[in-house]
Amino acid sequence: MIEIKSFQPEYREAFKQLNLHWIEKYFKVEDPDIKALTHPEEYILEKGGEIFTALYKKEPVGVVAIIKVDDTTYELAKMAVAENHQGKSISNYLIQACIAYAKDHKARKIILYTNSSLKPAIHLYKKFGFTEHPIENNQYDRADIYMTLDL
Known part of the structure; x- marks a missing residue:
């Protein structure tokens, strides 16, 4: 059974390592990645966002961030699932947690790159x-698609 938990300091390293693994596998790590993954409290949580961790048998196997852009918009970012746990709907649970969080905080839209x-x-x-x-305000070299979800 998968449990979804809000950010806890003991999950910080899993957030960083799961993301670095997939980014390094397909792309290159960029400056905004380093900032968010090294200082998630400052770059995500203190700005009104949240980080969710998916646990399987109490072990972190997936992570995602929902970052506050402004009072009506949040960004879904930094989603990663351990390779040996992919295909188990973990990303579905993480996205559902982000959508619920954004709605609870009166967002009208979620964006992602x-x-x-x-x-x-x-x-x-x-x-x-x-x-x-059309892509706008892109902070990552690797991003070539911009998507939105109206809430």
Whole structure:
């Protein structure tokens, strides 16, 4: 059974390592990655966002951040699932937690940036109702797709 937990300091290293693993596998780690993964309290939590960790048998196997952009918009970011736990709907649970968090905080929209090579991720986002738009305010070299979900 998968449990979804809000950020706890003991999950900080899992948040960092799970994200570094997938970024390094497909792309290169960029400055915004380093800042968010090294100082999640400062770059995500203190700004009104949250980090969720998926636990399987009490072990962190997936992570995601929901970052406050402004009073009505949040960004879904830094989602990663351990390779040996992919295909178990963990990303679904993480996205559901982010959507619930954004709605609880009166958001009207969730945005995300991704790459066109990540076909399973794009399919997952579309399943949740995210739609593609021309890319704007892109802070990552690797991102070539911008998606939004109206709440």
